Amino acid sequence: MEVILLERISKLGQMGETVKVRDGFARNYLLPLGKALRANPANKARFEAERATLEARNLERRSEAQKVADVLGGKSFIVVRSAGETGQLYGSVAARDVVEILAAEGFNIGRNQVHLNTPIKAIGLHNVAIALHAEVEIHVELNVARSAEEAERQAKGEMLTSADAIYGVDEDALRPEDFFDPEADGNAEDEA
Numbered sequence: 001m002e003v004i005l006l007e008r009i010s011k012l013g014q015m016g017e018t019v020k021v022r023d024g025f026a027r028n029y030l031l032p033l034g035k036a037l038r039a040n041p042a043n044k045a046r047f048e049a050e051r052a053t054l055e056a057r058n059l060e061r062r063s064e065a066q067k068v069a070d071v072l073g074g075k076s077f078i079v080v081r082s083a084g085e086t087g088q089l090y091g092s093v094a095a096r097d098v099v100e101i102l103a104a105e106g107f108n109i110g111r112n113q114v115h116l117n118t119p120i121k122a123i124g125l126h127n128v129a130i131a132l133h134a135e136v137e138i139h140v141e142l143n144v145a146r147s148a149e150e151a152e153r154q155a156k157g158e159m160l161t162s163a164d165a166i167y168g169v170d171e172d173a174l175r176p177e178d179f180f181d182p183e184a185d186g187n188a189e190d191e192a
Contacts, residue, residue, distance in 0.1 A: 001026045002039035004047050007058055008134040009035060015058060016047065065133035068107065072130070073138035077101050078151040081144060083123050092119035093144055098128055101142075120144055125154065 001023045005013050009030075013019045018039045021030065030036035037043040047054075079101060082090045095114040102109045115129040115137075126142045145151035 003030055003036035004039050004043060005030075005036050006047070006054055007035055010131070010134055015054065016051065018044075062133050062135055065136040069132055069136050069138045072102075072107055072132075072140065074140070076141040076143055076155070077105065078148060079142050079144045080147060080151070081123075083146050087123040089121050089123065089144070092121045093126075093142065094119040098130075098142070102140075123150075123154070 002018055002020050003026050005015055005017050005019060008014050012021070026036065026038075031038070037047060079093055079097070081093065084090070095111050095116045098114045098116065099109055099111050109130060109132075113131050115131060120126050120142065123144050123146065126144060127139050128142055129137055129139055131137045143151045143155055145154050
């Protein structure tokens, strides 16, 4: 199906372009959300008549998104989650969680604006793309850690997936004598 785009849609085209898309994408997404019109002579004339209004509205949305981007872009947020010793999370951090974290900081972002291909399943520093507008995309950093103290250490560049990092123990320096007393007799029953 051919449609006329009423706004810029990434990976599809600019406002005013006539593009061919799959019927389901047009019927279920573009047309109901008002992002496009069916390409026919009547709708082409309607678009040309409303073009100035649509461009003004797009410019206004873009400037609002740019204001949010100036404040939010490049910020880092700490996410505390339970994880195993290897750094594997017991759950995950998904787009829904990113929206909740940003909402707690006062930013109103929709879940469909968070571009997270797969959920985050390990501790560490992760960059997440957020599309505030079709022409404004920013990146925020999520510092996923087991505690706020670990998040500070992780932000300094320390890897927290070894026993040394977690418990303050040097794994290479451990010897059996540290755990067992060679002087001790093996029969605890004899002492009783």
